[in-house]
Amino acid sequence: MNTLVLLLILFFGGGLITYFAYKISKIIGDILIALIGLTGAYLFFQIDIHSLVSIKLAGLRLGLGFNGFSWIFGLLVAILSPLALIYSIPYMKGRERLEWFYMLFLFVIGAMFGILMARDWVSLFVFWEIMTWSSYLIVIYSRGKGLDKVGLKYIFFSAVGAYSLLTAIVLIGATIKSLYIGDLINFFGVLSLKNQLLIGILLIIGFGVKAAVMPLHVWAPDAYSSAPMSFTSLFSGAMSKMGIYGLILVVINMYLNHGISSVGHWLAWFGAITAVMGTFYAIIQDDAKKLLAWSSVAQLGYIVTGIGVGTKLAVFAAIFLALLHGAFKGTLFMAVGAVERQAGTTKFSELRALIRKMPYTFISTLIAVIALAGIPPIAGFIGKWMLYESLITDGHVWLVVLLFLASTAGFLYSYRILFGLFLGQEEDDYKDVKEAPVLMTIPMLLMALFLVVAGTLPGFVFKPIAQSMEALGFADITYQMSILTNSWGDMVDMTYVAMALGVTFVVFLIVITLVNRRGTRYVTTKDIHTAGEPPSEDDNYHFALDFFKPFERAIAPVFKYSMTRIYNVIGRGVEDFFQFVRRFYTGNAQTYALYVVIFFAILLLLAKQIF
Amino acid sequence: MNYVLNDRESAKIVEFIKNFARKNSLWVLAYGTGCGAIEIPPTMTSRYDAERFSVRGAATPRQADVLLITGYLSVKTLKRVIRSYEQMQDPKYVIGFGSCTINGGMYWDSYNTIKQLDLYIPVDVYINGCMPRPEAVLAGFAKLQELIGRGQANGWRHYKENLEWYRQNQRKLIKNWKMPDYNW
Amino acid sequence: MADLTYENKVILEMREHFRDKIIETRVQRERRVVMRTSKDNIESVLLFLKEKMGFLHLSHIGCVDWMEENRFEIVYILWHPQEKINVLVKVDIDRLNPVAPNIDYIWPQANTYEREMREMFGIEFEGLVGPRELILEDWDDLPPMRRDFDTLHYVMENYSFRSGREDAQNVREVIANRTGEEIPEFAKKYSR
């Protein structure tokens, strides 16, 4: 049998088998899902890129098969999913309805592979819906308080996305009489401008929901933080990339390759604003999960900007960032999950000083956060460097400024994750906390290791990206093992960066450790400068609440200003729309229902005009 | 000539350099314990300018070298002084400032001030007077520098070695000993 | 002699309003009016002075221990910001059962004075909120401002003194050793 089909069968069939396996015995189920995850990764690497499965069904020509470009996203899913599954085993231990959870989990993975394999719109849509519904069920799986609202928000926005996808597919079918994705790409230039814009924008809305682009991001923070962390690492790390995959398909393959760049530029602006706002929201969160969720929104903003700009280096950077985001956000969500499992909460105001209790989690978090903040020599810097250079050399000055604002402000929440969870005043409350089980730390450490290696020798990651870029239609993709260059010919040699930092660090580590070694001693965090006053039991010396209050005060006017800016761009009355969007946050079911109805009405109107 | 320094001589040279650096960089803990604190600003500011003798303030005990006990110590302050002193990094020096630190001064019969500072923390230099003029304070610092240069300002070592005796004295006064333990 | 009309007016008005509840009134000097009342009436007297007479400002609350007469005398000193007059309201408290009414709802700063008196004299104020310790820490002896607390005795028990001037007995010799000065024969006897 073809490996492609085998892969799908493995996950969908495996999902069903897992369901029954968990009914029989938890241990068998655990072993089974680990096996399925690893087998999936193994099978993925056995896939021949050129193999294609064609099915004729009711007059429709359907096709399954990777191309060079979707393969790179498949790589992300294939590597992240077994790690997430293995991590999930200890993480989910003791929860109820595991069979249900794992079945959906495997369905999501299978559906993601399906989306990437789909060569036609119908199968893409089918897998898209499977992915959406399975993930929706996982989001509401924990049955927590307020989850119905979160789930409603998520499914509502997914529905909006699905309807626009569906409308677009119907439009495509009506205009070019073929549901093959390749056909649309090839004949896109033939379409009238109206159809080009309509189809493209409907598709962008459809994919943009999953990529959490600015006005469509509302669901993301809550959904990311509500799902079990083992799933969120995949949810944010890989599943959001399905949206990115779709956006690349639309923006690069359809528009850019046919000479339309303005849509992309608009998208780039949306992306940059998403990055800034996501960052600002992340800064004011008190919950590590929420913070990471908002940070995901911000990071996806960078990627969307890169795609929107659409130059060679920018798209390269976007794909690189997309892969890295999978790695570091996966790590971070796993780490937060580990903290949640071990310490019982993820609130910054409650947690403190876990570094001595959970050193491995700390190390992987540290590396992932450095990657997230884009500080050399960890890999995150490379993605940011390429993105900035591509924007600067291409003259997108204001986009760079926005992204720089987002990334500098990103240091604030980067620090907060590390400080809030791992540093600060040690208290007896958490003295019994132990390091997470090995099965949880190993996936995190593996990904952290990957980030370090990719920072010094990014060529390993560049290689598949270059291949996929060629599949996208970019010619002459050159890359070197560790040297980055922009189109002006300026370059950065990552080995020198790593060497300069590493050698100095190690040399002085030796110096500072050896000098006066006998006089160096550890003291507890109670022995601090409290102005001479002996610390008392009743007082809290850990500074966690309203961490960035002065910054919040400083950006409060900017906040307001940029919100209105966005809504001006959308082109509606400021006040009305502000009120209108605020309703999403209210979680009132009627408003969502109303919105669905209105949306349908608009769709119908549009459809009437076209057909 | 082929003269090689032996261990003792080289240790001596290292010690000399260390003492030279220590005596020429005295960071004073910003702690006005008693009324003598009023003469510290003049000492530090433009007319007397202690900084030309390499004396400057430090905000926290971790960075400070010199603890200046400016005058009488009440029992409540003694507890904080001990904590501040123990948080300072070796080598550290104490200057007792004013007659109150020497023998209780004019508060000799007060129920709340200590009468003899060196029972509780080791004192390297006393400056007498009530209050000592800034010149006297500078002279005290000069004396301390001289002692450090000769390697004789060893109060901190003495404190470490006789910790039991000091603790006993301290605990006699401080009834509620509620402080974190320092792993000496 | 200056014109003491307002000082007398205060006394008259207080006499009129409180009648025999005001025990003793006199004009001590210009701008100083002294009156005495009893423990039960002190709150109403102070409230009246503040609300009706315009003595808005509480300058001071003092306490004197008249041990021989077995009483504490609490003095509330008020200030009239317009008429520029201090009034001293005195009240006596039994020394064996020192309880006084709390007035920090009238003037918030009275709280500190009362805490101080509680600590220094052991006077309890009914319903006084605030940490017990103001100045002293872990004090377990008599309240120190009471007349029967002997501070010298306490000092002798708890502190040790540097013995006399023994440390300075050989001052002359020390100086002589340092400077190389010759001490004349006659002076050696007195050099201590």
Next chain:
Amino acid sequence: MTFWQTLGAVLLTILIAFISGLFYMGIRRKVIARIQNRYGPPLHQNFLDVMKLWSKESNIHHGIMQHLAPLWMIAMGVSTLLFIPIVYNSTFWANFTFKGDLILLLYLMVFGSLGFALGAGQTGNPNSAIGVTRGLSQMVGFEIPWVMALIAVMIQYKTTSLTDLVAWQQQHHTWIAFQQPFAFLAALLVIPAMFRYSPYDIVIAPSELASGPPSEFGGKYMGLMMSSGSIFMFAKLALIVDIFLGGATSWLWMIIKTLSLYMIPVLWSAINPRYRTEQAIWSLWRWPLIFAVLGLIIASV
């Protein structure tokens, strides 16, 4: 260039930067003392301070991150220095200047502060944490005009490489400060914030936070911090000299230019009180930002 030559140049660069940085600090103390009607400490006072700190006999730390904290600083200071061209057209002093560009430097310069912030966080001192939040907030404040000024320069001269910028200025016998005055003004206005001198000394703020993040650092940790501070200070000054003031053809010129540049924040700080955090951010988002926007508009037109 053999390996040993490169290594020698690297070590010499670090050493010279270290020594001149400490002397600059000494000069600063002296200048401020003179402004304050005082005689001031000797110029070499900072060397003695560093020596004394290294000779401390007991050093405490609250955990591994505090132990590592100064190392991040020194790693950052040294690497930043190595990627900055010091002497124009010199193969010996080239160090790593051809191996990195401005964007790298921008991010490299954050490495140390964030690492140090982690160490300060582990001490558990609330003052340290507050200081860190203030520092990070202020960083957002000054990075925006600073980055915009740099972008203006980059797009005007179509290069992100420092070496190219220096070469352009040396070949045209002019300074970018004259060519791009608005960007230079913006950069000049944020220098006090970059050095955290008054009125932007909100991180250390003795009378509010008791010296803030470094409040638990003493002994060798403080000593290493002072050393790295001097190197990093020199690197920052050299960076601005390279971008705006035409670089230098010899070490002497570099020292003259950096020292005169350094006097600007020093003199400015002597007569200014401290801002509150949000005031600091907004003061940086006012004039510096306006100048930076002007520079950017001029550069992109």
Next chain:
Amino acid sequence: MRNEKTTTIYLGPQHPGITGNMMVKLEIQGDTVVKAETHIGYLHRGFEKLMERRNWLQSFTIVCRICVPEPDPNEENYARGVEEIEGREVPEKARWIRMLVLELARIQAYLLWYGGQSGSAGLYTIGQWSVGDRNYVLDLFEELTGGRVYHMYIWPGGVRRDLPKGFKSRVAKVMDYIEKRLDDYDRVMFDNAVFQKRTQGIGYIPPEKAIEWGVVGPPLRAAGIASDVRKDDPYEFYDQVDFVVPDMYNTSDVWARALVRRFEIRQSINIVRQILDKMPDKGPVWNKIPNPHKWRIPRGEAYVKTESARGEFGYYVVSDGSEHPRRIHVRGPAYVHGITLLEKILVGQNIADVSVIMNSLGTCPPEMER
């Protein structure tokens, strides 16, 4: 139980931002103070108890040590309290000299305040200048009294000794110098936009509550209420000199308090000049007291008050007719300002402003501590 909702920060006793040796325990949320608690007692040496053991003359050496930055109002209060109970006359010249000393003390206290206020806002240059210039005033004191800080000069019955030769001209010279320097301070401190931003609108005391809350001195005048003991309850010859009590700076924030002090230090310089003019050249300066060991003060009591640089300084002196004071209770301005008032107005302020507010209220621990 630990309170997780706030973070505790100790401001003092060992802290560069605290005035003297006291502690303000701040509960903060973000960087906003939600609760402040003043703790004192670090400087308590029980001088009120000690005075009960000393005789009337010995006590006079203790009173000046009550408030370190400005000891002279204490001496003045003590002397006048004793004189009031005993009915002792003071020679005219002594009263002029007392005024001179009090005003010089006020000037040096304000100069020290310049340093504290600007230092707490991070402007160290002013502190270096003004504390340095303060030495010139202290030199005058040294010449007159023999002590830089503790003068022990004003005592019951007069002052301890007459003015040295040529003292008046030296005082006038120092006054000229300081007046010139004040303009420099203005340029760097009051004209500085950053300093204005840091002080305007913080530490607000509602003027309608100010009297009730026990605010005195410059903070009260900064609330627009012209209240000054020198005018309200004149002592010595203050009714014969010409000066203005400022009520035009009435925003009642730190900035207004700074302006009030800036105005008043110039007023004091003026008063000193007037005193130098009006002081008689000749005459006794001390009405001699009997043998101190047998010096009994008749039974009685007195509440005397003096305007110090920080506000009304009151002494409640009680004598039981013996050689020793029965009770001397001190009412310092900081006793109210530093505890209840500070705790009240710190709530809602930024931690960056705590030290600034504290300095503007003139919090001085030694006098609160007794």
